[in-house]
Amino acid sequence: MPAFSPDPGTTLPARRLVVRDLAVERGGRRVLDGVSFTLAPGEAMTLVGPNGVGKSTLIRALTGLVRPAAGEVRVIGDGVEDETDVAPHCHYLGHRDALKAALSVAENLAFWRDFLGADGGLPVDAALDAVDLADLADLPAAYLSAGQRRRLAVARLVAVRRPLWLLDEPTAALDTASERRLLELMRAHVAAGGALIAATHLPLDLPRARVLRLSPAGAEAVA
Numbered sequence: 001m002p003a004f005s006p007d008p009g010t011t012l013p014a015r016r017l018v019v020r021d022l023a024v025e026r027g028g029r030r031v032l033d034g035v036s037f038t039l040a041p042g043e044a045m046t047l048v049g050p051n052g053v054g055k056s057t058l059i060r061a062l063t064g065l066v067r068p069a070a071g072e073v074r075v076i077g078d079g080v081e082d083e084t085d086v087a088p089h090c091h092y093l094g095h096r097d098a099l100k101a102a103l104s105v106a107e108n109l110a111f112w113r114d115f116l117g118a119d120g121g122l123p124v125d126a127a128l129d130a131v132d133l134a135d136l137a138d139l140p141a142a143y144l145s146a147g148q149r150r151r152l153a154v155a156r157l158v159a160v161r162r163p164l165w166l167l168d169e170p171t172a173a174l175d176t177a178s179e180r181r182l183l184e185l186m187r188a189h190v191a192a193g194g195a196l197i198a199a200t201h202l203p204l205d206l207p208r209a210r211v212l213r214l215s216p217a218g219a220e221a222v223a
């Protein structure tokens with residue numbers, strides 16, 4: 001598996017995520033209230049808190065998949081037209097790996113590159129190599145194990161360059177080597193000027209990562 005090192009000459013477009021007084025309701029109940037933070041280019045933030053506190057809800061609200069009850073989420077950066085539409089600037093890695101079972105591993109990734117626009121991202125074979133899936137390129141995705149499925153979902157992050165990664169428990173189902181590999185990709189992303197948020201129950205070895213702790217009492221920046 002080759003080391004993935006971003007070309008230092010191709011830094012990501014600088015995008016700042018600004019979240020102000022965000023409130024989100026689920027099933028008629030206010031799950032999040034008054035969440036505010038800013039994430040600058042080159043910053044990583046882990047999102048922690050007990051089961052059911054609203055980590056996935058916050059990440060989905062940031063992507064625009066869940067409509068906030070109050071507050072706003074904005075992307076600020078040069079040349080950004082619609083500042084409230086975060087989706088075109090981000091990758092969302094959720095609990096479901098968004099794979100088409102009948103397509104091969106390589107075809108799944110090629111689909112995402114076409115669909116999302118692969119400007120500057122790694123070619124399919126290199127992206128599969130980055131997650132150690134090159135040997136399974138022709139296998140139908142239906143046959144992948146849970147960890148392999150997750151690795152294929154992770155390959156999307158490097159096959160399509162986006163400045164903001166919103167990751168919901170990204171290490172779920174990954175073995176130790178794959179987890180280490182994902183952390184390398186995350187560090188490389190931040191080093192290239194990208195930003196990321198990762199909801200996690202496990203400590204992630206991300207130097208200088210800020211921590212946003214959610215609790216039933218509210219959100220608190222703890223580092």
Ligand SMILES: Nc1ncnc2c1ncn2[C@@H]1O[C@H](COP(=O)(O)OP(=O)(O)OP(=O)(O)O)[C@@H](O)[C@H]1O
Pocket residue numbers: 026027028031049050051052053054055056057058
């Ligand atoms: N579609 C929904 N309808 C009703 N309630 C929901 C819905 N989705 C989430 N919830 C509730 O919102 C709360 C927050 O859920 P969320 O999945 O964001 O928590 P989490 O912090 O990510 O939890 P975990 O650590 O278990 O993954 C929970 O009480 C959950 O039951």
